[in-house]
Amino acid sequence: xxxNAPSSVVLIGMPGAGKxxxxxxxxxxxGQDFVDTDRLIEQRExxxxxxxxxxxxxxxxxxxxADVLQSSxxxxxxxxxxxxxxxxxxxMTHIGQFGPCVFIDIPLAEIIRRVSNFSERGIAGPPxxxxxxVYTERLPLYRRYADIxxxxxxxxxxxxxxxxxxxxxxxxx
Numbered sequence: 001x002x003x004n005a006p007s008s009v010v011l012i013g014m015p016g017a018g019k020x021x022x023x024x025x026x027x028x029x030x031g032q033d034f035v036d037t038d039r040l041i042e043q044r045e046x047x048x049x050x051x052x053x054x055x056x057x058x059x060x061x062x063x064x065x066a067d068v069l070q071s072s073x074x075x076x077x078x079x080x081x082x083x084x085x086x087x088x089x090x091x092m093t094h095i096g097q098f099g100p101c102v103f104i105d106i107p108l109a110e111i112i113r114r115v116s117n118f119s120e121r122g123i124a125g126p127p128x129x130x131x132x133x134v135y136t137e138r139l140p141l142y143r144r145y146a147d148i149x150x151x152x153x154x155x156x157x158x159x160x161x162x163x164x165x166x167x168x169x170x171x172x173x
Contacts, residue, residue: 008032008077008099009168012142014135015083015123016114017104017152018160023080025161030078038082038122040068049082049122058124065124066091074098083134084124086141096145100171102164103146107153108135147171 009026011019020036027034038049041064045052052061066088069081074095085091092101106114112131115121125134143149148167152160 007172008074008079010074010079010081010095010099010101011104012081012086012101012145013083013104014106014111014115014138014142015121016111017083017106018157019080019104021157022104022161022164023078025157026164027078029161029165033077034080035072035074035077036080037065037069037072037085038080040072041065041082044068049124050120053122053124058126061122061124062087070094082124083138086138086145087124092145096147100147100168101145102167103142103149104160104164105142105149105151105153108132110153111135 009030011023013019023036024034041052041061042048045064047055049061052064062084065082065084069085069088069091075098077098079095079098081095085095095101115131123134125137129137148171150160150163150167152163155163
């Protein structure tokens with residue numbers, strides 16, 4: 001990526017953190033295309049994330065996700081990753097070269113409130129793992145790959161978007 005190329009922004013975080021919602025608004029604000037990597041997976045596979053999980057298991061979904069991420073060009077885009085993107089170091093290294101990774105950090109209690117359809121969301125975790133288990137397992141990975149962490153506690157959509165934008169301005173100084 002050349003020095004003058006507009007940087008992409010990669011959003012990481014738990015299901016229900018608002019990556020897609022904030023990502024779409026951020027893309028409009030930045031004049032960039034928006035990409036939801038979960039939709040890329042579904043387009044490539046021709047089925048929903050939940051169908052992939054049901055048919056092939058969570059390890060297969062994670063491998064497909066890693067393959068899709070590593071084979072995609074995310075130049076000049078706002079990217080909302082699937083919550084399990086952080087399980088692949090190679091995928092995170094690849095997408096990290098397009099721009100900063102922003103971890104949208106939402107407290108577990110709020111994630112639980114937002115994700116009422118856990119068993120239908122296509123969340124790539126071992127059978128029997130609940131949302132708290134997913135959160136506990138992934139939190140250190142989100143922190144590891146984050147160039148920027150945005151605390152989304154007690155923020156509505158507009159407030160979270162404003163905090164992400166402010167964090168990006170500060171990061172790019």
